[in-house]
Amino acid sequence: MVNVTDLPYRLICKGAGMKYTEMLYVDAILHENRKTENLMTTCKEDKPVGLQITGNSIGEFEKFVKSGRWKKFDLIDLNCGCPSLRITGNAAGSYLLKNPEKISEIVLILKKTEKPVTVKIRLGVKENNVLEVARAVSDAGADALTVHARLAIHGRSVRADWAWLKKVKKIVKIPVIGNGDVFSGDDARRMLEICDGVMIARGAIGDPLIFDRTSRYLSRPPAQRKEEEVNVKENLKLFLKYLELEEKYFGSGVDFSRVKYLGGKFLRGFSGAGKARVRMMVAKSLDEIKEVVKVFDNR
Numbered sequence: 333m334v335n336v337t338d339l340p341y342r343l344i345c346k347g348a349g350m351k352y353t354e355m356l357y358v359d360a361i362l363h364e365n366r367k368t369e370n371l372m373t374t375c376k377e378d379k380p381v382g383l384q385i386t387g388n389s390i391g392e393f394e395k396f397v398k399s400g401r402w403k404k405f406d407l408i409d410l411n412c413g414c415p416s417l418r419i420t421g422n423a424a425g426s427y428l429l430k431n432p433e434k435i436s437e438i439v440l441i442l443k444k445t446e447k448p449v450t451v452k453i454r455l456g457v458k459e460n461n462v463l464e465v466a467r468a469v470s471d472a473g474a475d476a477l478t479v480h481a482r483l484a485i486h487g488r489s490v491r492a493d494w495a496w497l498k499k500v501k502k503i504v505k506i507p508v509i510g511n512g513d514v515f516s517g518d519d520a521r522r523m524l525e526i527c528d529g530v531m532i533a534r535g536a537i538g539d540p541l542i543f544d545r546t547s548r549y550l551s552r553p554p555a556q557r558k559e560e561e562v563n564v565k566e567n568l569k570l571f572l573k574y575l576e577l578e579e580k581y582f583g584s585g586v587d588f589s590r591v592k593y594l595g596g597k598f599l600r601g602f603s604g605a606g607k608a609r610v611r612m613m614v615a616k617s618l619d620e621i622k623e624v625v626k627v628f629d630n631r
């Protein structure tokens with residue numbers, strides 16, 4: 333997730349079977365600036381981890397493959413779902429759904445890396461063409477497909493339509509990972525009745541323990557399954573760990589706006605969170621942010 337899943341955040345998401353970098357434009361990867369370098373940082377404990385990319389130029393995808401900059405990742409995921417105008421304006425992200433043949437062509441290029449290649453799609457842009465796109469992805473030889481069960485024009489107030497996940501699963505030969513509106517162990521269980529895997533996104537913002545809780549829920553016999561409460565104190569401890577990791581990996585290159593945005597999410601559920609968020613917004617160092625958060629840790 334953009335502005336969320338850098339290496340430190342991924343490292344505190346214990347229990348997740350697989351994680352991804354935030355979406356990176358192939359062009360940015362080829363230019364090797366500091367921000368992109370930070371977002372491509374990984375380590376042994378991060379595995380298995382996927383590099384998620386997008387773009388529109390076949391030539392750039394070819395250069396990306398030749399660059400070898402994907403080597404430290406376990407798989408490459410092509411984003412065909414991002415609805416942001418900044419991305420679709422460049423004919424990338426969800427714009428690619430309009431052209432399933434181009435998606436196939438990109439998959440074939442990425443397969444030259446000999447890494448597993450996966451693709452993340454939505455149901456369509458304005459109109460649903462998910463079956464056509466899913467078939468193209470599968471026939472091109474992708475190793476798995478993630479389907480966010482909404483159109484690109486849909487905001488989050490529109491519920492993800494899981495019925496389409498079932499239809500996709502029926503027509504493709506590759507594993508299907510479902511995505512959209514999974515916030516609990518029981519949501520994940522219901523999605524696993526339809527798909528081969530579950531991707532959780534918003535549920536992990538400010539609650540990295542969601543993966544651990546969900547896998548515990550799923551591992552219990554049905555009669556003993558019960559949703560556990562969100563443990564805000566343990567999550568806050570993980571946020572403090574995250575701050576340490578930000579310092580360790582990025583030092584003076586820390587992206588403060590990201591850290592503050594996430595810090596605000598971790599304060600949900602604590603009384604006095606509003607005032608603390610304001611103090612955090614004006615903080616000028618990781619130590620100051622730590623001080624704001626520690627007050628709640630001792631409560």
Ligand SMILES: Cc1cc2nc3c(=O)[nH]c(=O)nc-3n(C[C@H](O)[C@H](O)[C@H](O)COP(=O)(O)O)c2cc1C
Binds near residue numbers: 353535
């Ligand atoms: C802050 C934010 C950033 C996101 N960034 C990405 C991204 O980089 N790549 C991607 O495939 N999806 C991204 N998404 C979309 C999610 O991966 C996911 O498809 C969507 O939120 C629906 O899943 P959910 O209901 O579990 O949140 C982002 C979503 C949010 C809220």
